[in-house]
Structure formats: C-alpha cells, structure tokens
Amino acid sequence: MRAYDIIKKKRDGGELSAEEIKYFIGGVTDGSIPDYQISALCMAIYFRGMTVRETCDLTYAVRDSGEKLDSSAIRGIRVDKHSTGGVGDKTSLVVAPIVASYGVKVAKMSGRGLGHTGGTVDKLESIEGFRTTLTDAEFVSQVNDIGLAIVGQSKQFAPADKKLYALRDVTATVDSMPLIASSIMGKKLAADDDCIVLDVKTGSGSFMKTVKESKALARLMVDIGRGAGKKMVALITNMDRPLGYAIGNSLEVIEAVETLRGRGPSDLTEVCLTLAAYMLSLAGMGTPDEAKRLARRAIEDGSALRKFMETVAAQGGDVRLIEDPSRFPKARYSHAVLSKAEGYITKVDTEAYGLASLALGAGRNTAEDRIDFSAGIILRKKTGDFVRAGGEIATLYSENAAAFASAERILLAATSLGDRPPEQEPLVYGIVE
Ligand code: URA
Secondary structure (H helix, E strand, C coil): CCCCHHHHHHCCCCCCCHHHHHHHHHHHHCCCHHHHHHHHHHHHHHHHHHHHHHHHHHHHHHHHHCCCCHHHHCCCCCEEEEEECCCCCCCHHHHHHHHHHHCCEEEEEEEEEECEEEHHHHHCCCCCCCCCCCCHHHHHHHHHHEEEEEEECCCCHHHHHCCCEEEECHHHHHHHHHHHHHHHHHHHHCCCCEEEEEEEECCCCCCCCCCCHHHHHHHHHHHHHCCCCCCCEEEEEECCCCCCCCCEEEEHHHHHHHHCCCCCCCCCCCCCCHHHHHHHHCCCCCEEEEEHHHHHHHCCHHHHHHHHHHHHHHCCHHHHHCCCCHHHCCCCEEEEEECCCCCCEEEEEHHHHHHHHHHHHCCCCCCCEEECCCCCCEEEEEEEEECCCHHHHEEEEEEEHHHHHHHHHHHCCCCEECCCCCCCCEEEEECCC
16 A cells, blocks of 8 residues: 555545554655645645545544543543634633532543634743653543543554644645544544533634534534444634733633623523533433533632632643742733724624734744744724724734734735624524534
C-alpha cells in the first residue's frame, strides 16, 4: 500500500477501505507519512467527503492510534462535554466545575485553538502555573480526589488526531464533517467516558455554517458514540455571535470566573446551564429540567466556583488570579474600535471576529506560533444593540500595537448595521438524542 494511491483514490472521489484508512493513520502516527501527504489527504477528504462507514473507520483508527485511558481506575460515572469549536466559547470552564460539584466525574481532555476558534487548553494556560499536562496516574488520582481534571491531549493519547489537528489548522481543512466527527469522536472514544454531551455550534463563527449541516454533524457523532456503547446527547447551539463579550485566552477565563460567580453574560450563562443540565441528566441526576435547577444552584451557592478553584490549585495554577481576576497580566496596549455610523447591529461575521482576535496574537497562524495570553477583544456592543457614530464597538488588547489596524479593519467589516434591531435567534436550536 502507498500513501500516494490512497490520496489519489480519495482525490478522484473513491471510497477508502478500512484497511487503507488504518494504513494511512498508522503512517500519521509513526511518522512514516510526511506532513505534505497528510495535508493532501485532508484536502481530498475536505472536497470529496466520506461515507458514514469511512467516517466510522477513521474514528476507530484515530481512537486506536495510541493509548486509551484506563477508565476502570476512576470511581463513579464519568461525563464529558465537547464543543465543535466557536468564538468566545469558554463553556467548559464553567460547565465542568458545575457538574463536578455534584460528585459526577469529569476527566476532561481538551484541545488547543483551531483556526479562528479558541481552545480550552490555551485558555487554562493563561493562568500562571496551570499544568495542562499530567501523567495518567496524576490525572486519575485528581479525578478520584476532587472529581475534575482538565488536560491537553498527551502524546500517547489519540496521537494521530494531534498531528491531523495541527496540520488541518494551518491548511484550511478544519471545516470538514468527517474530519471533525472523527477527530472529536476518536478522542472521546479513547477517553472512554460513560456519557458525552456534544455542543455542536452553528452559524458564522462555527465550522458548520447552517443548522442543517450542524444537525447532520450532530447526528453522525451521536450515532458513532452510540455504536460504541456511549450515552450521547448533542445540542445545536448558536454561534452567529460570539458567546459572551470576551474573546481571547485570559479575557475568557476572567469572563468564565464571572459566570461562575453568577455575574456572567446571559447568553453564556444560559448555554452553560443547558449543557450542564444534560451532562447531569445523562449521569442520572434527574430530567434535564431538574438538572438545570441543580446547575443553577451550584452557581448560586458558590460550589461550582469552589470546584474550579480546587482544580486550578490541584493543577498548579495561581488561585489568586481566580479569587481576584484583576490580577491577570494585562496586555501592554489597548485600542478602542469606534463605529463609523449609527444603527442597530443586525449581524456579525463571528468567524471574522475570531480572526481579528488571532491577528492580535490570541491564536496561532502556524503550528509553532506562541500565543499572547492577554491578547483579544472585549465587545462593548453585540448583535441587537444600538450604536452611535463614534460609539465604541469593542476594545482590542495586544502586546503588538501594530496589529490593531488590521484587527480593527476586520472587525468593522464584519459588523453590519441597520435601522431596526434584528429578530432574536434562539441560543439552542435543537437537541439530538
Ligand atoms: N474539535 C476537535 O476536537 N476537532 C475538530 O476537528 C474540531 C473541533
């Protein structure tokens, strides 16, 4: 078998066999297939797609590319949540401690930023000292002791996805349904949780731009998970606007802490409560409505915030930053983006907002780029808000003041104004059970 023939077959619209997929992913994992051939196959899959059978085989090959977590060492029911990626999506930082505060185990393996979207691991690393790499033994013992640990993927865990993820990020091949489904579900199956809640984002800031595509992706992933014996639910949530007001790593951690304190933006709070409700419900803590009340209570009585602080402390992070987020290092420069005209914000291109944040240094353009943790955007106005000519739409933060001009241009071009407020869109479009 040759990588060349597999790429050519997919390029020409053929259906790859399980053996071909296994062979290729084997080569991705052991390094025998070079990056340019991996990138070429990703591009061929991007254009030609995959059948459900091929996507399942790709998922299993990703799952089997490395070690699996020995879940038997963790006591209790384990629930995870995974987002398909969005802008300002800091829900994991809020949802995981809510759920863990009820004794449900959350052994979370998260990703880094991808394309225009942020990643939980990058956000957590903006907390001074926070270790996102733990040994398996440390990970398991932390989950058993305090119910929650959040780490990045270790080298041994679904290593094929790690390689694919990094290459897709820089070769414009992220937004492909089979590549997203196999990436997410390959990791989820290797982590071997009992229950999984998927947050499938839809709209201009997500990889799936329409509700129809998002539902199809949700269905595909739920079916893959069910086939592997997992309890699954997928929520389709709105990403036609950033979630909350903060975009960028430490800015998002600060907003997540505010949300855990009960002072978060209403859209972020509502999506977090809904996700937590389904996680608790799958874990046997009542109907989604009952579980949502529990989720709300965990914020009101401070137990979710305490669980987050316990987790930060256990992973070496500076808890003083969480107690007092004003201690987070600030970007050296800031810049106010002012509206050129007056009107209601009728729609925004959320992906462009993510790209503006990336231009400020909050994400990566190449796999090797270093992140500026304090860089990003605080929105002052969101879709539906009225803005006057000269009024502030957003504040930009960066260590690189030269980046402001292009970020401002992107942001202004991505913000549409009109005479009337737009119709309100739902935050949650549907649930695939
Ligand atoms: N999240 C993942 O883990 N993989 C993707 O491909 C997209 C989002």
